[in-house]
Amino acid sequence: AIQLTQSPSSLSASVGDRVTITCRASQGISSALAWYQQKPGKAPKLLIYDASSLESGVPSRFSGSGSGTDFTLTISSLQPEDFATYYCQQFNSYPRTFGQGTRLEIK
Amino acid sequence: QVQLQESGPGLVKPSETLSLTCTVSGGSISSYYWSWIRQPPGKGLEWIGYIYYSGSTNYNPSLKSRVTISVDTSKNQFSLKLSSVTAADTAVYYCARDTRIVATGMTYNWFDPWGQGTLVTVSS
Numbered sequence: 001a002i003q004l005t006q007s008p009s010s011l012s013a014s015v016g017d018r019v020t021i022t023c024r025a026s027q028g029i030s031s032a033l034a035w036y037q038q039k040p041g042k043a044p045k046l047l048i049y050d051a052s053s054l055e056s057g058v059p060s061r062f063s064g065s066g067s068g069t070d071f072t073l074t075i076s077s078l079q080p081e082d083f084a085t086y087y088c089q090q091f092n093s094y095p096r097t098f099g100q101g102t103r104l105e106i107k
Numbered sequence: 108q109v110q111l112q113e114s115g116p117g118l119v120k121p122s123e124t125l126s127l128t129c130t131v132s133g134g135s136i137s138s139y140y141w142s143w144i145r146q147p148p149g150k151g152l153e154w155i156g157y158i159y160y161s162g163s164t165n166y167n168p169s170l171k172s173r174v175t176i177s178v179d180t181s182k183n184q185f186s187l188k189l190s191s192v193t194a195a196d197t198a199v200y201y202c203a204r205d206t207r208i209v210a211t212g213m214t215y216n217w218f219d220p221w222g223q224g225t226l227v228t229v230s231s
Binding site: 001032034036042043044045046049050053055087089091094095096097098099100101 | 168213215
């Protein structure tokens with residue numbers, strides 16, 4: 001199974017900050033990666049698919065990049081509603097796997 | 108828009124079988140793939156498996172010996188059965204559409220939408 005390792009596991013930041021979360025795959029997955037945001041008690045919400053395509057309705061401050069084994073999710077200017085846990089997930093092969101998550105907290 | 112809703116017992120005894128159903132509303136279950144995903148309390152997400160509306164399946168090898176996913180197109184539902192459960196199977200169970208789009212020779216894939224999730228506790 002392909003392992004996805006996210007860093008950092010947790011992050012403290014302030015409103016207005018630029019934040020970057022990385023996701024590294026244990027083997028190449030082309031651009032078959034999605035990013036999700038999860039708030040407490042809620043289901044994950046799709047943000048990015050195909051590594052860099054923004055899901056409809058998702059604010060443009062979210063962006064994704066990368067291919068192969070290294071990927072990033074960037075939030076250009078943190079808003080209060082962005083404090084949540086973020087997961088990457090690969091669609092290159094089975095079983096589908098997720099990163100362990102990055103918890104984004106208010107500083 | 109398409110909405111998913113999980114249903115089933117919230118408490119299952121050890122060694123018994125966990126059974127959940129996902130009801131799809133606002134759209135047809137046909138022509139799509141559908142997945143189950145779980146999340147133990149305070150932990151990350153684990154993909155359990157998918158079913159295509161035609162009935163073909165693919166399961167996570169870590170659970171394959173205990174998992175059965177089935178579909179009932181007449182009811183617009185798909186279901187999960189997980190046998191011989193232990194406390195380690197305590198989790199929030201989500202159903203999701205395993206969306207696949209083919210365009211310009213490429214296949215794009217993501218999980219969306221998701222159900223709200225249902226907590227299943229394994230305890231005697």
